[in-house]
Amino acid sequence: MKTIRVLLVEDDPMVREVNRQFIERVEGFEVIDMAANGIKGIEKIKELSPDLVIMDIFMPEQGGIESLRQIRYNNLEVDCFMVTAANDVQTIQQILHLGVYDYIMKPFTFERIEQTLLNYRLFKEKMESAEDVTQQELDEIMGQTKHMNLEPEPVQTFSQELPKGFNRSTLAKVLQYLKQLDDGASADDVAAGIGVARVTARRYLDFMEKNQMIHVDILYGSVGRPVNQYFFEE
Template identity: 80%
Template sequence: MKTIRVLLVEDDPMVREVNRQFIERVEGFKVIDMASNGIAGIKKIKESSPDLIVMDIFMPEQDGIETLRQIRHENINVDCISVTAANDVQTIQQILHLGVFDYIMKPFTYERMEQTLIHYRQFKEKIESNDDVTQEELDEMIGQVRQQREEAEQAIQLSQELPKGFNRATLDKVIFYLKQSKNGASADDVATGIGVARVTARRYLDFMEKNRLIRVDIQYGSVGRPVNQYFIEE
């Protein structure tokens, strides 16, 4: 498997180091260089020709949106994943119109970064596997990118509606756990899987059910009370 070479552009040194560790925990990814703003980022892109940029939006001297505009204007052949604290529609639309593969909202979990990088690697492998693609293969690749963006938009919308006392990072963990549980999961399963109390897991699951993000099947065993089994809505 070809190593994907990543340029990390982030102005906060502590966040930059955490992101570097997150990226390099995912198999097949290597951070080859880092920059603290968009001006330095453009210079390093031209010097090292990375496959992928993981870039913050709010940075001094030159922010991520202006940097993306410059990349597109100069027709630089590089993909970008945006990392941002922004959750307003106008900023999100600007980011999307500039052709990012995905955007991740701060604060985020390792699992959220891992999910995006795995999807990106799968996309790159399919694109580079053949010189020509069929309509079916193209539809599948576009569909994966569209699904990735829809999931990100859904997460942003949901984060704006979180009740008091809820945490977006915990919500992301619940969503990720359910996505991996093809046969569904109970509140006990979720609690154990992400390391929270059962009552906490149940609160998040009830919230997600109310917002129609998950469905619930009641399963009856031979002994004891029926158990709610939760499934992520695809």
């Protein structure tokens, strides 16, 4: 099977880089280019003809939903995954109506996107190796797209009562995000990864570190202030 060429469309540079690393950890996938919004994404689809586009919904200038509409309207032959923090039913229905292969909600683990990519590669192999298919064969091929998990993986969270202003859903998202990163993450990384303000991410990280749910290392660079890097506590 030839290498599957991926275009990554995401406005946040930190999230883009994490997603790129995840994708290229899976054998047979290569990120050929990246775009920061849907307008640039459409231009690069026309220019580069990728096999697969992995795209966020909320982006400046042009978001993922309008970009998907343009992809379909212009009959651009490319498959699409959506990777986004959006979890409302109306948005999910809009995306599914526009024909995506999968819808992955932030934050997600490497294992979640790895399984989607492996399923997609198998789907491509079957479709490209067959001229005609039986109903049974078609059912097996289409079955590769029915694995969607629209809820974040369950994560063990703090069992005691949380302080005022905290909620368990956000706590779980922070834990899940850190759990997937061997090299840890800064407060800025966490904020971008789960879609909250930096001050919110820092409050949760400080709380979790005090309760020994995560640990923190201080990284000293050649210039600028030291940065707190947070790690999931096994």
